[in-house]
Amino acid sequence: MGNYKLVSDYRNNKDLRASFNELAINSFEIDFRGWYNKGYWNDKYIPYSFVDGGKVIANASINKISVVIKGKTYNGIQIGTVMTDHRYRSKGLAKQLMWHILQLYKDSCDFIYLFANKSVLDFYPKFGFTRIDESEYSLNLEKSSIKRKMDTRLKKLTIEKDLALLENFAKNRYINSMILDVKHNEALLMFYFTIVFSEVIFYIDDLETIVLMEHEEETLHVYDVISLNQQNIEAVLENIIFESTKKVVFHYTPASLIEGMEVITMPDDDDALFVLSDTPLLNGNFKFPITSHC
Template sequence: MSEYELISDYKHNKKYKESFNELAKKVFELDFKEWYGRGCWNDNYVCYSYVDGEKVVANASINKMNVILNGKEYKAIQIGTVMTHPDYRNQGLAAKLMDYIVKKYEQECDFIYLFANDTVLDFYPKFGFERMQESRFSLRTSDWKEKISKKVTLRKLDINKQADFELMRGFAISRAAISSVVGVKNNEHLLMFYFILAFQDSIYYNEEEDIIMIFEQEDNQLHIFDIISKNKVEIDTVLRCTTLDYIETIHFHFTPDFDNKKIYSEFIEENDDVLFVLPLLKDKPKHFLFPLTSHA
């Protein structure tokens, strides 16, 4: 392997930042430019990259955050944006970056975790990561329709309107963890990524309850991706924000923390994002799901 320079934490270096973005576009078809152009790249997102001259050719990033598990708060590192330029593969660059990050941070946090697709499931165990099985959660609305008498009006937010952008950013900064079972705090940079790049057309504000919801309807199925609030949100509040007349099932893309025994849970047998953790979480609940909007 040729000797490439290892660089890190270059969010203020325009040259490296743009080269990183070009690599992300090439490998993942992701364009980070609007995200960092609007000031969302903060100190909790740190890139570790190999450069060939001034060109970023391989990268692995860390996301510093706090994770809530069964009511306890842990200091965690999530690894993401692991990528290598096609012309520089098979040189062990990703492995060297992973090894460097694990050695640097494993004593500084309670655990390190990441999500991997099915093409690299054999890669991460080499560094001590163990696979964990998540669950999916859903609720049939038939048991609740008659209980919800008052509906609320939602306003669709537009990320391109400065007032809406500032509203979203304020919620991202001060949000409460969505669940005391499994929740995430201090991940403003990731939530803003989802606001800006993933769910632009699916963000709604409930002014009466002062919450932001990210959801999409698919026929008679409702997918709730996140509920952003400064306080704990109850199931009745969520259901008042939905058109239950047309919805049969609500799918939660996080671990619901509602006082409702009718929420159905089952292990996910096949998943595009497989969870790996180092070290293995011993105090985890039986059924859990990391919030989708916390995935790096």
């Protein structure tokens, strides 16, 4: 095995940051530059990387995150952006980075968790992680009394024109659910605003609410609902469904069940949740907000 250098927390190192970004683009087609350049990469997101010849060749990052579970706030560490340059695979670099992170944080947080795809489902149990299946919350509109509001004022937002509004809502958002949610998550939410969901940001003027959403034939995917105050989800839906919409899928945990809502445990091999904790914290029906995945 080569003598590679372990580095971390280098967001202000131009060369290493550029190399990290290049590896992220090659691995996930994700470009972090816009997020960093706007000042959203803060000290909660820390990469741990092996470097060879000044180039980042393997990485595992952590994000310090406050997680609300059944009304109580826990200090969580989420591991993400686990990637290795294809020329350096099968050398155990990801394994070393994982052990390093676990040794650093296992005694200073309430739990550690991550999301994994089907190619590494057997990898994380080796470190003591347990897989927990999340739930899918969906609404069958044929079993609901919710109807489209005809005079809705729905505006599409853009990073270029509405950045100040997005930053304010990310910083001061109301927690959607006491069952499971995250808070003080503005940096990661701005990542989703600027990179992942930049084309599907909408604003309901009458409710002063931002909705990340996308229609797929007769199904409406609601990725997140961001407001400065508590919102009635039925009022939100009245403003965003189409006449053709038959089903709504929520990519987070709603605050409560409403008429026509269905909840089922939904194993997902492409985005499987793994948790490491001394005591079981997560049970029953829940779904981490997709905008909290790092």
